[in-house]
Amino acid sequence: MTARAAWLAIAGLMLLAPHAAGAQAYQCRMPERLSPLPPVKRPANEPRRVLPVTGYTLALSWSPEFCKGREDDARQRLQCSRDHGEFGFVLHGLWPEASGPRYPQYCAAQPARVPQSVVRSLLCDMPSPRLIEHQWLKHGSCMARDPASYFRVSTTVYRATRIPDMERLSRRPLTYGMLRRAFAQANPGMQPDTIAIKANARGWLQEVRICLGRNLKPNACPRHVRQPRGDTMIKIWRGL
Incomplete structure (x- = not known):
């Protein structure tokens, strides 16, 4: 069985399993029609890199921080204008990983475009x-x-993925370690060492990344994923 076939087989089993609703979009109401985008191309300085997949990363972007200062940016209007709903964590992506710091990317020489029907179905998540x-x-x-x-x-x-009470966490002194533990406590099978946190230079939360094994279950993050000490302080912007 190829790696892709194995991944899809595992994914099929996951789709049959019960899971919590990821209610991270409040009153999401996307437009009926979308303007077509020009093709997104691989940047000239980004090589194709076909490597064996050893695991995955689920990247969750904290929308209030991303949208700070982008409320009037036409390119980000679906996410940031509040005309189409308000968002907490949005899906940044599910990324393949390989052994070591280099990861697979741009694997298809001529990838298909994403159908508009698929794009429409994703907009409350991405x-x-x-x-x-x-x-x-x-x-x-x-x-x-x-x-x-x-x-x-x-x-x-x-x-x-169950999300801890971000409103409560945002109103108290908070460290990287406390935020990792909050995610682990909200998700059976997840441990603090399976969670990586990304903040900006000012110490505000930008992203939570969950390390997954080839079976798409939480797995300890590899050693090259370096994190600040657990007692490092972090802040959460609520978008107010």
């Missing part, structure tokens, strides 16, 4: 058509033969 196209081109093409399969599994893993 409120950016350009991000959707980019994730398929860079990451999904290394994991599945078609965009629908890749995003079906990505959203299943995302929606199965």
Whole structure:
């Protein structure tokens, strides 16, 4: 069985399992029609890298921090204008990993475009058509033969992830270690060492990344994923 076939077989089993609703979009109401995007291309300085997949990373972007200062940016209007809903964690992507710090990317020489029907179905999870196209081109093409399969599994893993009470966490002194433990406590089978946190230079939360094994279950993050000490302080912007 090929790596892609094995991944899809595991994904099929996950789709049959019960999971928690990933209610991270409040009153999501996307437009009926989307303007078509020009093709998203591989940057000239980004090589194709076809490597054996040893695990995955689920990347969750904290939307209030991303949207700070982008509320009037036409390119981010679906996510940040509040005209189409308000968002907590949105799906940044499900990324393949390999042994060591280099990861597979841009694996398909001529990847298919993401169908508009698939884009529409994803917008309450990933409120950016350009991000959707980019994730398929860079990451999904290394994991599945078609965009629908890749995003079906990505959203299943995302929606199965329980989110701790971010409102409560944002109102107290908080450390990296405390935030990792909060995610682990909310998700059976997850441990603090399976969670990596990304903050900006000012110490505000940007992203939570969950390390997964080849079976798409939480797995200890590899050693090259370096993190600040657990007692390092971090802040959460609520978008107010």
